[in-house]
Amino acid sequence: MSKPMWAGRFSKEVDSKVNAFNSSISFDGRMYRHDIMGSIAHATMLGKCGIISKEDSETLVNELEKVLDDIESGELQLDMNAEDIHMFIESVLTERLGEVGKRLHTARSRNDQVALDIRLYLRGEVYEIRALVDKLINVLCDLAEKHTDTIMPGYTHLQRAQPITFGHHLMAYAQMLLRDRDRLEDTVARIRENPLGSGALAGTTYPIDRDMVTELLRDNRTMVNSLDGVSDRDFCIELASTISIIMMHLSRFSEEIILWCSWEFKFIELDDAFATGSSIMPQKKNPDIAELVRGKCARVIGDNMTLLTMMKGLPLAYNKDMQEDKEAIFDAVDTVKLCMSTFIPMLETMTVYKDNMRKAAAKGFINATDCADYLVKKGMAFRDAYKITGGLVALCIEKDTDLEHLPLEDYKSRCELFDNDVYQAISLDTCVNMRNSKGGPSPESVKEQIWYTRNRITYPGRYTTVAHNISEE
Numbered sequence: 167m168s169k170p171m172w173a174g175r176f177s178k179e180v181d182s183k184v185n186a187f188n189s190s191i192s193f194d195g196r197m198y199r200h201d202i203m204g205s206i207a208h209a210t211m212l213g214k215c216g217i218i219s220k221e222d223s224e225t226l227v228n229e230l231e232k233v234l235d236d237i238e239s240g241e242l243q244l245d246m247n248a249e250d251i252h253m254f255i256e257s258v259l260t261e262r263l264g265e266v267g268k269r270l271h272t273a274r275s276r277n278d279q280v281a282l283d284i285r286l287y288l289r290g291e292v293y294e295i296r297a298l299v300d301k302l303i304n305v306l307c308d309l310a311e312k313h314t315d316t317i318m319p320g321y322t323h324l325q326r327a328q329p330i331t332f333g334h335h336l337m338a339y340a341q342m343l344l345r346d347r348d349r350l351e352d353t354v355a356r357i358r359e360n361p362l363g364s365g366a367l368a369g370t371t372y373p374i375d376r377d378m379v380t381e382l383l384r385d386n387r388t389m390v391n392s393l394d395g396v397s398d399r400d401f402c403i404e405l406a407s408t409i410s411i412i413m414m415h416l417s418r419f420s421e422e423i424i425l426w427c428s429w430e431f432k433f434i435e436l437d438d439a440f441a442t443g444s445s446i447m448p449q450k451k452n453p454d455i456a457e458l459v460r461g462k463c464a465r466v467i468g469d470n471m472t473l474l475t476m477m478k479g480l481p482l483a484y485n486k487d488m489q490e491d492k493e494a495i496f497d498a499v500d501t502v503k504l505c506m507s508t509f510i511p512m513l514e515t516m517t518v519y520k521d522n523m524r525k526a527a528a529k530g531f532i533n534a535t536d537c538a539d540y541l542v543k544k545g546m547a548f549r550d551a552y553k554i555t556g557g558l559v560a561l562c563i564e565k566d567t568d569l570e571h572l573p574l575e576d577y578k579s580r581c582e583l584f585d586n587d588v589y590q591a592i593s594l595d596t597c598v599n600m601r602n603s604k605g606g607p608s609p610e611s612v613k614e615q616i617w618y619t620r621n622r623i624t625y626p627g628r629y630t631t632v633a634h635n636i637s638e639e
């Protein structure tokens with residue numbers, strides 16, 4: 167291997183173990199395109215500002231484009247003995263261009279270079295993740311539309327609580343994902359800040375034009391302070407935390423999928439292509455994908471923790487500890503993309519057993535609140551109505567029946583306000599259809615939620631609340 171570029175002040179060669187330990191090309195090699203993009207912007211600026219000659223600037227830009235093509239076509243392989251992707255590309259350039267290649271690093275340090283590269287890399291990743299979030303939201307809207315009147319039990323403490331619709335349940339996840347989408351947008355705005363020109367830490371004496379580089383790279387702004395420019399990894403932590411929240415959402419959803427496809431629930435069945443069997447139990451159909459998503463959530467939270475812990479004790483500015491940022495943030499990004507792209511078709515292909523959902527909703531006195539509300543609508547105070555209904559539930563349990571089948575005499579024995587219309591009032595359909603408060607489970611409310619959600623994706627930023635929505639109509 168050739169000597170490192172910084173070998174000048176060293177009298178010994180670096181131990182081979184140290185080389186291997188120090189090297190990051192095995193994981194930062196994936197940023198080759200972004201490194202080249204940054205270098206092209208830098209070389210262009212150096213030429214325009216007269217820091218290097220126009221010809222040298224053009225030669226550098228042309229050769230950088232060639233290096234990119236060569237890597238992409240496979241003609242140029244990354245050298246795994248190189249220290250990192252930045253050193254590798256610079257050394258290729260120098261090999262090919264001699265003197266001119268050596269001019270590229272004028273007014274730049276690897277510290278601001280690597281900070282820029284990660285930002286450029288993550289920018290693209292955020293847009294990919296956002297597209298997957300949008301896709302999932304759309305799938306949820308489509309599914310919810312088919313199930314605006316599919317009644318299922320709503321739970322608290324995993325105990326049957328009040329009836330809802332499957333569409334309502336799905337749209338809850340859509341709202342969580344809309345917030346994830348907003349967080350991605352917010353994060354990417356800060357990722358798109360340009361640290362280049364911070365130098366090693368203290369800027370440079372060359373007359374560089376940082377704003378020109380910012381413009382060339384279509385960044386939002388030039389970072390204000392050079393120490394901060396090279397020290398900041400907040401954007402990695404923000405993105406890892408945004409991704410952790412997405413994964414936490416997918417994990418909760420997975421947990422429900424796992425429950426729903428158990429024999430105890432049987433609300434859904436996964437498509438054969440998205441489930442797995444057991445090596446010993448022939449009857450098994452396991453929800454491995456959902457379980458893996460739930461498991462991988464832990465690892466992304468770990469990545470987030472790695473980044474926070476790695477940064478928390480670092481003095482300004484660059485410290486080599488920061489090389490550890492990449493494996494953590496890349497893993498978070500790779501994992502969420504992998505999970506989403508398997509989770510989405512799993513949802514799209516599952517079968518929904520409406521009848522089982524309805525049967526489950528018919529048990530467990532899920533309409534007891536509605537029975538109490540019936541009395542309230544006839545003039546009774548809610549607390550009294552609550553007490554009477556509680557007594558009726560106890561009576562049903564004693565008689566091994568439910569509120570729908572309890573004879574009217576029994577109702578009347580507890581309260582004279584009860585009449586034949588109670589059966590209509592506590593029917594599952596009534597319970598759900600009447601819950602038409604904004605955001606509620608009724609088919610009408612759910613349709614409004616779907617409408618709002620679809621608009622939020624199509625016109626981001628335009629729709630803020632459901633109320634706002636309606637007044638715009």
Ligand code: ARG
Pocket residue numbers: 190194249250276277280484486488489490
């Ligand atoms: N490979 C290094 C990293 O990923 C690049 C920056 C090296 N800078 C330095 N001063 N050693 O962080």
